[in-house]
Amino acid sequence: MLTAWALAAPAPAAAQSPRPEWTIATDAAFDASSIAPYEGRHDRVYARIDRDLDAHLAQLQRWVRQRSISAQDDGIDAMAQLVADDLRELGFQEVEVVQTPGHPGVFGHYDAGADRTLVVYMMYDVQPVEENWRIADPFAGELVDHELGTVLMARGATNQKGPQRAFLNAVGAILQEHGTLPVNLYVVAEGEEELGSPNFGAVIEPYLDRLRDADGAFFPMNIQMPDGSVALNLGVxxxxxxxxxxxxxxxxxxxxxxxxxxxxxxxxxxxxxxxxxxxxxxxxxxxxxxxxxxxxxxRPPSDEEQRLINGLARRADDAALQKAFGVSRWIDGMRGRDAIVRNLFxxxxxxxxxxxxxxxxxxxxxxxxxxxxxxxxxxxxxxxxxxxxxxxxxxxxxxxxxxxxxxxxxxxPAAATPVDAPLVQAAIGVFNRYDASPRVAPWLAGSAPFYQFTRTLGLPFVFGGLGHGAGAHAPDEYMLVRPAEGVKAAGLAEIEKSYVDLLYALSEAESD
Structure with missing residues (x-):
């Protein structure tokens, strides 16, 4: 049961402790299922995806077969050129390989003459490989039988080449059927994310004024669990x-x-x-x-963040998380909402x-x-x-x-996007269409340089989509492409269709 606390200026939890004790002033909870599911139909594009699915899967395999280990400068230039060539082949009118003090970036622009514009962030670099993979070559792009179904097992399969190329497959399917896109697209890709993105600022610097005019930024990413559940974080x-x-x-x-x-x-x-x-x-x-x-x-939790926290608390399962992480208890025996607030703030x-x-x-x-x-x-x-x-x-x-x-x-610094941003509302509507209503958090306790979008560019930023993968930075990394019976996470065809829906949902979204 949630209790209502008075929100006040932070006060020390104890006389000797400098830690503030944040309090929550409302029982109101954000419920993502209250947002109407996206209802648009794009049957010609969906049919194209189904017909071309084998070729689309081959595109994912082509991307993971190109080595691009940033820490070792292994295949980096070739992967940057592959990304640039693919954007040109899709019909992007402007494509540049952007030189930086480190590894190159890639910039692409597709001008559809649309009212809305989306910036798409991509990383084309991957982690070094370990010796104890179950397959002989982590860069072979093998399809492997897995307990969850058929998976693409490779370095970069889920982090992040697989979902990124799936997004471009969706873009290509729309273009093949309609000759244009519902939104204008910018693609900004870097080859140093696994190194902490030290030169991503140099990738976007020549285009700052243009990028700032966009309506939002998006990072294609697999964030489903095998049971189909989704955790959508609005920042880091x-x-x-x-x-x-x-x-x-x-x-x-x-x-x-x-x-x-x-x-x-x-x-x-x-x-x-x-x-x-x-x-x-x-x-x-x-x-x-x-x-x-x-x-x-x-800063203390805002009214919106308090509602998001309450929504998380209603679905919190401390025991399951502790089991997953192999720990017996949280600090000070915290549970539920107290643990969520401590983790986030x-x-x-x-x-x-x-x-x-x-x-x-x-x-x-x-x-x-x-x-x-x-x-x-x-x-x-x-x-x-x-x-x-x-x-x-x-x-x-x-x-x-x-x-x-x-x-x-x-x-x-940290990055955060409000839940009422049109891009966020569009994304939640698409999740709801696929019966994957997300748990929505104000931000992730981890870190990534997403401030470049929320602060440098001043854009709402969403990272995540349908699809399941695991093993990032570890052996046997995979992305699920054909789920087994009973597995509720999306396969490749559904992933691509959801990206189609997201682009159309953004084009139709109401302004702030």
Whole structure:
């Protein structure tokens, strides 16, 4: 049962804790099923998709067979050219391979003379492959029998070449049947998403004024579970990612190399100093950030976000999530709405890895001269990356850790789109048409540089569509293309038809 709380300015949960306790002032809950299903019919295009489905599947296979591992610069230029060539073949009047300080991007424009314009974001790069795949070659584009049905198993199958090429298949089917599109399209593709998108700004910079005139931006993505359920996130947290390093020097500790461990009686330890510096930033249990001011900039839930939170809480299943993640409980025994609010509105401070000295088998008694940790912090809307970095540096200095080096590796702000944006309403209407009414969250607790759309371009941004896949960044990555009996997630034909519907639904949507 949901209880109504009074929403007030954030107050510390306890006298010693800087964490605000956000409260919810309404029992009202957002219900995606209340949005009318999209009712348009495009039977000629649907029939074209059904007739050409084998050729459409071959297009997905062609994309995943082209290697494009950004971390290794393996096949990147060839994949960028493949994307550009495919846009030209579809009939995009303007296509450019955009050079950046890193891997190239691709820009495409299809001018349909329509009233509405959609920006489509794509990433053409993939992760390196692991050794323990069930198939011999993760770039062979094999169709594999799976418990869920027939799947395309390959690196990039679901992340994100498969759904992106499925979207272009849908575009092609419309063009083949009607000779034009219901909306104008821009495609902006990058080859460095798996590297943190350091140069995506350079891809869109030459076209900023044109892109800002669009009505929204969309990222084709498989977000269905095998049971057909959908979780639609309307944004992401921001992030900073950095290294902290303690190294021996004037403050103490060995400066050039490790020394014998027996010297600890007289020599400072960089490893212990790093541990103490990190420990100073949180409470003893690691769950409350003690960097002064870190929570202050986080804004409270808006009225709309409170309704979205209540909608999520009504369908929350903490036990199932905990089982999926292999954990026995949430922090402080939180459940339901409290856990949702904490997950969405709390900044985090997390150690990704920490290393120093000897970590091999057996014994080696040394006092290491250097210790390093990789740390990330997820930033809810309101907490900006520059401010987060500044506060962490100021805290370390104030605590006497001026010698601890802080190396910035990445950072970008949060992104969020309102649920009443026409593009969001159109997307939910399409999901509802396919009996996949989504759980809608104000944002994802993870991070991606989607601020480039919501902030740089000022556009509503939707990422997600019908379709199921799994194994991103892992062995045996797959995208479901022909579901087995009883599996409710969409297959390739239904995925493509839903993309057709989305383009028409946006073209018909009412303005703000």
């Amino acid at each position: 947290k921001g992030i900073i990612y950095f290294e902290l390093e303690a190294r021996g020097g004037d403050w103490g500790g060995p400066a050039k190399a490790e020394v014998h461990g027996s010297l600890k009686a007289m020599v400072d330890s960089p490893a212990l100093r790093l541990v103490q510096a990190i420990a100073s930033m949180t409470s003893a249990d690691g769950n409350t950030i003690l960097v002064p001011g870190y929570y202050d900039a986080v 709390d900044p985090t401070l997390n150690i990704n890895g920490i290393w120093s000295g000897y970590t091999g088998e057996g014994m080696k008694t040394i006092l290491p001269h250097v210790a390093t940790a990789k740390i990330d912090s997820r930033l809810p809307p309101g907490l900006e990356p520059e401010d987060a970095y500044r506060m962490i540096r100021e805290h370390l200095d104030a605590e006497g850790f001026e010698d601890i080096a802080l190396r910035r590796l990445s950072g970008y």
